[in-house]
Amino acid sequence: MPGDADPLLDVRDLRTWFFTDAGVVRAVDGVSFTLSRGETLGIVGESGSGKSVAAKSIMNLLEEPARIVAGSIRFRGREITALPEEELRDIRGAEIAMVFQDPMTSLNPVLRISRQLVETMTAHRRFTAPAARTRAASLLGRMGIAAPERVLDAWPHQFSGGMRQRVMLAMGFANEPSLILADEPTTALDVTIQAQILDLLRALNADLGTAVILISHDLGVIATICSRVLVMYAGEVVEEGRPQDLLSDPRHPYTWALLHAAPRLDEAVAGDRRLATIEGQPPDARAWPEGCRFRARCPFAIEACARHPALLAVDAGRLARCWVTQAGARLASPQPRAATAAARPAAAPSPLLHVQGLVKHYELPRENFLEPRRVLRAVEGVDIDVFAGETVGLVGESGSGKSTLARLVMRLEEPTAGRIVFDGQDISHATQAAIRPLRRRIQMIFQDPYASLNPRMTVGEILAGPLRLHALADTAAEARTRVGALLDLVGLPPAAAARFPHEFSGGQRQRISIARALAVEPDFVVGDEPISALDVNIQAQIINLMIGLQERLRLTYLFIAHDLAVVRHISDRIVVLYLGRVMETAKSAELFRRPLHPYTASLISAVPTLDAARARSRIVLAGEIPSAIDPPSGCPFRTRCPAAAPRCAAEMPPLAELAPGHRVACHFPGSVAAADRDRSRRSEVSA
């Protein structure tokens, strides 16, 4: 029997490769770490760095053509890589459990929740079926699901994403494993639900002593839970240490780059808004470069980097795989660039886009003819003004009506009521023919660049299409010149014109769709989560691109995103939506310094943070956004509001201007204060 001093998990030089037809993909290629009982370990790294493959290797859950080609994984003294399938099965789900990223697809849609929970327990013969059922209900209750006995026999589709992830956690903890692997468990969820799930995970770790490996691309998420973090790049661990150390003083240039590429809520946005980015892309997993795998992108590279560095101690409790920091050097923060002289032009007196009392109701199909029709109130009386040259950010949980609003503004849909005026012209109910001349001036960028680019057309054809349509290029030669200029504008080489969308990375595809939007020289661009699917560094590149283009072309943006730090970073003004209504709107800095609406305060407070004091006084919003089919009476937020009073159920609060440009729809504005309000005041004073 292994003693308690032995680590729970000891991974040594793990190498998991995929033997594909196109070559050997060395997805995990040199990962070592140990984990003690009850410890919490985070793994960060960009997409494709090998995080998920490493996690699957630990349970040996790999499928063809993946194989562990070298290294050892010792779990409680047993060598996982050498175990036969039957013994692995005894470990899976019983001693090591896994929670996956997408709760919407992780539950079997045709089996009841109860069955899926019970089989987890009965498969390991620890419980009889009736005992497992009783335990399933108590587990669901522990995971924060109300009335667990009642929902036990529900079907997965009757649960929201957050509830499904709670079910997945219940499954994970069902057999009291000693290790739980959570692979991006909150990435698909709203920030408010993410905060709930992370809180739960932390409490479970504390109460049950289950060790946790949490995989995320967001250092903030990891810092809220984990006491140690691994940074992965190109299949290997490049840095290891405590999260706060990594955040304040990164010892690997890749960690350094990750840190500075992500906008943070606690940074000051002043002068130039461009973020620090690193050029290039991660190397091809089929042929890692000789020497340091980060060398081609590393701003600190020296000659020694031509040899492959080892992961060595650089400080007490800290390891890094970098010649420069191993020699004792520190990585200096990038100097913020001075504000560009050409500051933003003063906003024009009349808005470019004027939206007033906008309403969009969807008639849902009847469940069958015996039922009355139901109405989904997606947008319920929204007023927004956007002035030329500014960026307005739109935030709110999923289901708050952000995308519907964007589609209405684009007039991809017709409003049920209200007015949309673009540059003096009322387009609320204009025919498509009447809007066509305006189409050129209003363009949209979507979240998924791949789905919105025709896979059978070359990039050149994709970009030339709108030019032809709007008669901006008469001859083929002229169109070619324009396409070349457009590609240059978004930072792609001219040769890109001859290639197809699938030949590009996610970030490059988003550049292409931005180029397509810009082809027709719009002055108003609506971005519906344009960077949400991208890695931090590429996000930063796209943000920089959008900021640069705004300055050069005097663009006006309506920008939708669920990442508050990003929205704060890029927007001049922010509109907070909830159940199709505006809850609060203010200048970006003002809104984050002094959120007056309880919803805004809770949203801001839900953002994962490294600040321990703020984390402690966080307001975790209970429950989930109600259905827009049956919204609450009075204030729509009252069912979750910590400050709700009887008056809130009776009266809908009007959107009142409490300070110049700061409007709030709440009977008791300012009653819920985020902890960071005081802190930012303090920093204001010291600044």
Next chain:
Amino acid sequence: MLRYITSRLLVAAAMVLLATLIVFLIANTVPGDPVLTQLGDVAANNPAIVEAYRHKWGLDLPIWDRYWIFLRGLAHGDLGLSISSQRPVIDDIAQYAPATVELSTVAFLLSLIFGLPLGVLAAMKRDSWIDHLARAVSLIGVSSPTFWLAFIMLAVFYGWLGWAPGPGQIGADQFPPPDVTGFMLIDAPLAGQWDTFWDAIAHLALPAIVLAASTMGLITRTTRAAMLEALSQDYIRVARAKGLLRRAIMLGHALPNALLPVITLGGLAYAQLLTGTVLTETIFSWPGLGRYTFQSAVFLDFPAIMGVTLVVAVVYVFVNLLVDVSYAMLDPRVMRR
């Protein structure tokens, strides 16, 4: 669930009504004058006889009146008199339908019993010999023309090897059992005629196999594809991470999902089997609806054609209803849409 079934039933009823209208309209607008076909040249040249004939069969009334009469008759199970057999069409159908239902049902069950497991096994053991076998079998089944297969089977198993009896529903040495349900395979044991029963089964084998071939190919192929699709889903990975047995993952998690497309296809295939037996019945001298339809068409026997077409329509609507309901029982998402 009850609500769902009720609403599906209402839809089904509406479909049947629509079918009666379409059937009626088509039958009354096809070219070719039944009077000519039925009366022969001499009588057809005599206006009085023609007039009397048209009056007798209601052919002189306005078309909507005729539809109304037709509908009223339908309500009483009256499909009219067959022009060629001079018997009520409903009696004709009642006489011929059981043989067809028997044949198609056996063929359908055969294709399910072999096709489903074969498809599941092929997906479970992808690229193994059983997968290759399944793909070969389904390719041959789907791509062999029925008449060709029928002749080959008859030639080999009846003509050459002599393992199977010849065409017909029972041999000439057997007496048909007293008609209780109309189904040979039920009536024979009821009457204690076990010899007749076994003889009927032997006669059924070849045509059923011929009919089953392409359906089984389709079912194998669809099951295999649906299983592979289900196996690539996230919830299968989750099931593996729970430490479930492979069998539990395959049969407990993947199969219920894979059955959904198979049900849709199976329903369609069964309806096609029930209504698409003309060739097989003709080749195997099977006394079923297929042959009856063929003869009625040749004689432009309108009431018979209408009756048979209506039966076909009702069969389709009914099978669809069955598919919808069983789909809803397997897939909980259906009713919430």
